[in-house]
Amino acid sequence: MRAVLEKVLLGAWQKHGLLAVLLWPLSRLFGLIVTFRFGLFVMGYKKQTRLELPVVVVGNIFIGGTGKTPLVIWLVKELQKTGWHPAVISRGYGAHADGVQLLDAASQASQVGDEPLLIAASANCPVAVGRDRVAVAQCLLAAHPQVDVIISDDGLQHYALGRDVEIILFDQRGVGNGWLLPAGPLREPLQRRRDFTVCNLACNEAVIPAGLPHDALRMVLQPGDAYRLNDRQVSQPLAAFQDQHQRILAAAGIGNPQRYFSMLEQQGLRCQTLPLPDHHDFDAGTFKAVDADCILITEKDAVKCRQIPALLADTRIWVVPVEAQLDAAFATSLITMISEKKHGRTSA
Secondary structure (H helix, E strand, O other): OOOHHHHHHHHHHOOHHHHHHHHHHHHHHHHHHHHHHHHHOOOOOOOOOOOOEEEEEEEEEEEEOOOOHHHHHHHHHHHHHHHOOOOEEOOOOOOOOOEEOOOOOOOHHHHHHHHHHHHHHHHHEEEEOOOOOOHHHHHHHHHHOOEEEEEEEEOOOOEEEEOOEEEEEOOOOOOOOEEOOOOOOOOOOOOOOOOOOEEEOOOOOOOOOOOOOOEEEEEEEEEEOEEEEOOEEEEEEEHHOOOOOEEEEEOOOOOHHHHHHHHHHHOOOOOEEEEEEOOOOOOOOOOOOOOOOOEEHHHHHHHHHHOHHHHHOOOOOEEEEEEEEEHHHHHHHHHHHHHHHHHHOOOO
């Protein structure tokens, strides 16, 4: 039922159709609530805490997945290249642990969430999760005093934590019909301030979707060689899966599974597809009845599948990594801005 409702709404949010028009009065009310809440922080009625180091917020106003995790990993690596010591804080979607959790080698996806685990493993940086972003950041800094910049993953609407740089990410869906929830897909008005707008597009998409700023930056997720879930040392290029006699299933429990399936198709693969809900709760029987020679999953799903013995033992399962690619000038501009914020603290 939930999947059907999501499909209906996502379709409605791409146009000014009957359903969207009927919901439009509610979106006006939602907009007033969003503006009022933001105003409480601006006028000082609700407290905003500023840390003694730069804070970069990465998020989206289009509801659902737009590719934030690869962008966060890219940002961490770019900062590390230039001598910074970044750390990441996150809510940890689906995390069941109370308070603040600092990730380590024993962390479980059920406790800290799948995306923070992927970030920690891929970016090799301190990561902490929890509901209260301020408390999370303070706890992380106490444990890792060498950290000199914090990236808040999916933290745009968490105004209690002051920020110095805001990055908003979109994908090929652009702004949809441009309306706020529930008549459209936007959590906040399109005109909300930000420092950078990034659009996650496929390799064959060159045009920034209508409605986005003219200076929006293009991001591409480039797939790498696939590797076995149970042994990362066993890898092969995606071209090796083009064998017409192989029965391939592509499965994805991410915000926009079709983007993953389209990427594989662009690499010349012909696959059956299994779209799963975002942050899908995998179990030992997820692929038990699947009639396929190999199963291709995302790295985000792999962090959970790897913690299930039955799936780890399934040699059919391969992981397809992706790496964000952006204009090098973006990294230069961002690092310059962070440096300026560090040495001359100005409000963002």
